Amino acid sequence: MMLLQVTGLLLAGLVAGGLNAVAGGGSLITYPTLLAVGVPPLYANATNGIAVAPAYAAAAFGSRDNLSGQRRRALTLIPTAFVAAICGTILLLNTSHAVFENLVPFLVLAATLLMAVGPWVNRKVTALNGGRALHPVALHIGVGLGCLYGAYFNAALGLVLLAVIAMSLTESLARIGALKNFCTFIVGVVTVVVYGLFADVAWWAIGVLIPATFIGGYVGARVFQHLPERPLRIGIIVYGVVLSAILLVR
Template structure:
């Protein structure tokens, strides 16, 4: 069970609030909560599953704040959500069945890779270019790509939102603001699966969840409402630098 000082309590609450907003604006907020949980004494596996569950309210707030942009995406939502459910379940099962030593060895690499993806987000958007209005989605590639992203999200999940928005921008032809809303919904779908699975079988620290969940909800809702006014690049690079630092620290610890 987590035991935190008043300073550690404040640290977690602020981390949850900022992470919820970052998820709504740029993606990658889980890379803030994960090291925060490590900092207050949780082992990596416990921190990962606790982080996954604590992020769920933030995704809910994000979807609530962008629900208007989801109108008219019914078919795309149904198909991508279906494969996301299966992929997230596969990722959760892999996390629970593989030895903890495998997770301990893989997670620093995942953190560093997620940080790289986060850093390359603007470059990917420029390479992708503007979506073509009226063009059809490349479902034959989009659905397998969403499945793989969901497997990653079920297993670890750091910067899942960045991976999803890059995938959707490349393979689904629509305005970015609408794809960003779909990204939030798919993140919520993946998080819902992890909540259901990890609640039953994983070493979740429920005190930490109780501290983080309300602030990620508030942060996600507010972040979605003011996404266009926040300095996305500043938030992005803060998350990137923190993720790189955490990845290197985990490698050194091993």
């Protein structure tokens, strides 16, 4: 049975890493797979949060050049992202299994809808570039809410932060993406420390998912990039809607 569980998680990690490299939405693959191999919903969520954290670190490191000229802005966002992520983890740790299990279908559906508006977000970024930025407080409010959500339920965190940062700044997509990666890195650090110390997580599953998602991301960046993104995104959206419906009625 353990071999079957490891194989399932390995395949899920490879697929999730590849999807994240192209269209995003990898957590919509890894989270339900954790449920399928027997990890309870609350523990599966914390486990998934730790498993994806190294990928956040890699993305932040890879986009560090686009933080040039944004050092002060990034530094001022650290307390906002950190406190919000802490609040998100505390909220999860104080959520009962029954309540979280009832919330999961709606959280999955919300993440799926965010996948659906991803292209619109990109167009919004392009339209806002060169326009008038919102008040800096708007950026902190948006990042704070995004990091709170991401620490509580990881799926589609990148899309949430991309949207709120894009609507608050007049920067290129690459620079906004770098700031987004910086914030997700902070969320990743917080979730690893807090959930690693205080949550019941499946470390064996984390050990399988981390290398699998990295390999999947590498392969996806080199191979999946030749595939059209739109069908992949539509497939993830359909999968997410069906999954949320199954979780709602089970």
